[in-house]
Amino acid sequence: MHIVDILQQWSENNAFFIWLRESPSVFAYPMVFFIHTLGLIFTAGASVLVDARLLGAARQLPVAPFARYFTAIWIGITLTVLTGVVMLGSDIQTKLQNRLFLPKMVCVVVAIALTVALRSRIASTRPETFVSPLVRTLAAASLICWLGAIALGKFAAYF
Amino acid sequence: MNSWWVVPLCKTIHYFGIAGLAGIVGLLDLRIFGVAKGLPLRPLQRLMPWAVVSFLIAAVSGWVLLRIAPGNSLGPPVNIAFAAKMLFLVLIGLNDILYFATGLKRQVDTVGAGENTSASAKIVAGVSIALWIGVVYWSRVLTFLAGAI
Numbered sequence: 001m002h003i004v005d006i007l008q009q010w011s012e013n014n015a016f017f018i019w020l021r022e023s024p025s026v027f028a029y030p031m032v033f034f035i036h037t038l039g040l041i042f043t044a045g046a047s048v049l050v051d052a053r054l055l056g057a058a059r060q061l062p063v064a065p066f067a068r069y070f071t072a073i074w075i076g077i078t079l080t081v082l083t084g085v086v087m088l089g090s091d092i093q094t095k096l097q098n099r100l101f102l103p104k105m106v107c108v109v110v111a112i113a114l115t116v117a118l119r120s121r122i123a124s125t126r127p128e129t130f131v132s133p134l135v136r137t138l139a140a141a142s143l144i145c146w147l148g149a150i151a152l153g154k155f156a157a158y159f
Numbered sequence: 160m161n162s163w164w165v166v167p168l169c170k171t172i173h174y175f176g177i178a179g180l181a182g183i184v185g186l187l188d189l190r191i192f193g194v195a196k197g198l199p200l201r202p203l204q205r206l207m208p209w210a211v212v213s214f215l216i217a218a219v220s221g222w223v224l225l226r227i228a229p230g231n232s233l234g235p236p237v238n239i240a241f242a243a244k245m246l247f248l249v250l251i252g253l254n255d256i257l258y259f260a261t262g263l264k265r266q267v268d269t270v271g272a273g274e275n276t277s278a279s280a281k282i283v284a285g286v287s288i289a290l291w292i293g294v295v296y297w298s299r300v301l302t303f304l305a306g307a308i
Binding site: 026029030033034037038041042044045046047048049052058060061062064065066068069071072146147150151154155157158 | 163164166167170171174175177178179180181182183185186189194195196197198199201202203205206272292295296298299300303
């Protein structure tokens with residue numbers, strides 16, 4: 001049996017996921033979806049702002065202090081990923097079969113990898129407003145990935 | 160007007176606006192709380208017009224979505240969630256007016272890198288964060304009740 005089928009069967013019989021799928025309560029699926037939305041809005045918003053600064057917006061702002069802000073971004077990423085996994089678990093087959101699911105995940109994984117790469121480079125920025133061409137390139141890629149992930153996520157519901 | 164891609168495109172634009180807004184408002188409110196303290200507040204507050212632009216993008220795309228799918232604002236219990244969302248947005252507007260009218264904005268402008276903001280600025284920022292989280296909450300309840308998840 002394929003691993004997806006095994007997971008699907010497990011999820012179909014799991015009490016938590018049954019409750020999550022079938023409960024009409026706003027504390028079931030909507031609560032998980034709410035935390036997912038909150039986390040992704042914060043994460044994507046914060047990343048887009050940092051990227052915009054690195055690409056030349058608001059040049060009066062020093063770059064190095066942004067490294068501290070990445071702690072907040074990581075909290076957002078954690079909330080989004082955890083709730084995302086729970087929502088995936090509630091309906092594995094349908095979500096994996098969606099043609100836009102994999103492209104969205106690629107965007108998310110690359111965006112998170114870029115977050116790691118940017119943090120270490122930002123922290124060591126000297127002088128404080130200097131942005132190297134490499135960091136600018138990474139920021140542009142990060143911007144594309146976050147906006148791409150949002151667009152693919154929105155379109156996925158209609159595929 | 161009713162091609163399949165119109166609604167997801169509007170939602171994408173709606174979310175791009177929200178991301179821009181959340182990016183600026185989130186960082187500003189959190190910086191007032193003392194997160195990423197190395198950032199001086201004056202250049203950060205200069206981003207406010209861009210937050211307004213982002214809000215307008217979200218507002219216009221949101222209005223278009225309502226026109227396309229009026230079910231998301233009509234009839235109980237959906238309209239209650241929608242009204243709550245709008246009420247929270249109005250409260251955010253009042254909170255922002257308070258921030259400017261009381262001179263707090265100008266006071267916060269003088270807070271440089273590594274410095275702390277006043278308690279009153281922290282209260283306004285806290286109210287702002289709580290209300291914005293509320294807006295996201297009502298939006299999710301709204302789509303759940305409208306069966307649009």
